[in-house]
Amino acid sequence: MAATSAPTRSALPIVVPGQLTLRTIRGKNGPFTVGRLSTPIGEFAVKDAELEQYPEGKYDGDFVIRYIFAKSYPVAGGARFEVRANLDGMTLNGIDKLSRDEARSFATQEVDPLDEELGTQPAETPAKPAKASRPAKPAPVQASADPLVDTTPFGVDAPTPAAAAAPGSTEEGDVALFGLLWPLGDSVKLDSTIDRRALRAQIARLGDLGYALDFKTQEWSRQAELQPA
Known part of the structure; x- marks a missing residue:
């Protein structure tokens, strides 16, 4: 064989x-x-x-x-x-x-696993021009597009990619996003073998819907149902 x-x-x-x-x-x-x-x-x-x-x-x-x-x-x-x-x-x-x-x-020096799966290569740093014809305007401060750069200050939670779940703000969007998991119960266990981008969208949407992960059971539960440790 x-x-x-x-x-x-x-x-x-x-x-x-x-x-x-x-x-x-x-x-x-x-x-x-x-x-x-x-x-x-x-x-x-x-x-x-x-x-x-x-x-x-x-x-x-x-x-x-x-x-x-x-x-x-x-x-x-x-x-x-x-x-x-x-x-x-x-x-x-x-x-x-x-x-x-x-x-x-x-x-x-950390690459997004999604970029690895999609075969996306890190962007090359563009060469500086020999001489600018006029003073360049300062670029607005924004999140870096380089997947190797973490622009989130330590101790500050990064915003969730809620937009990735659009049109997840509607029931029709949620049905499409969660598939067989919809309608969601009091607890939800996600399938991590699905497309990574879709998994991230599901995670973001569960947070919007008031769910939190119990890492011991590895299930998402409505926060009202979670008991103090």
Whole structure:
């Protein structure tokens, strides 16, 4: 039988204790989430779509690693190499806030996983003109379009991409957005295997509708239904 072309992986998933550190970064497509998983067998980058649902922080728990693979991709001015873990599940026990240094460690050289899936390359920095014919007007301050640059100040939540869910403000739009999940019940479990852009739109819309994620059950519940820890 011919060998598969998929990344090299272990014969069976393994379960390891560890800590998953998540950082939410503001990019050209809106907020995106990247993670680092520290375990007794090593430290890995994690960029599974499942993580899009979770607020940034440090999560302790047990993690089911489906496979581990090497990944390289272009970044501004060169390339980056990292070892990634693909998760097949996790049981989370608690969450702590990121320190300023931990947050800053994710602030640069991170590519939106959506751009990777779409095959979008980071934009090259344009060369400066030799001489301007007249003084250039200062550019207005706005969010950077470069997916490698996080323009969200530390400690300030990035705005949700609610516009991505349009016309999600109407029931007709919600039906189209959530599909078989509609009508939504008191609790909702999203399917992270769908298109990542659609998943982000569902997450943003659930927030607009008054739902919050319970990271222990990995389900979204109406906030009125959530009980204090």
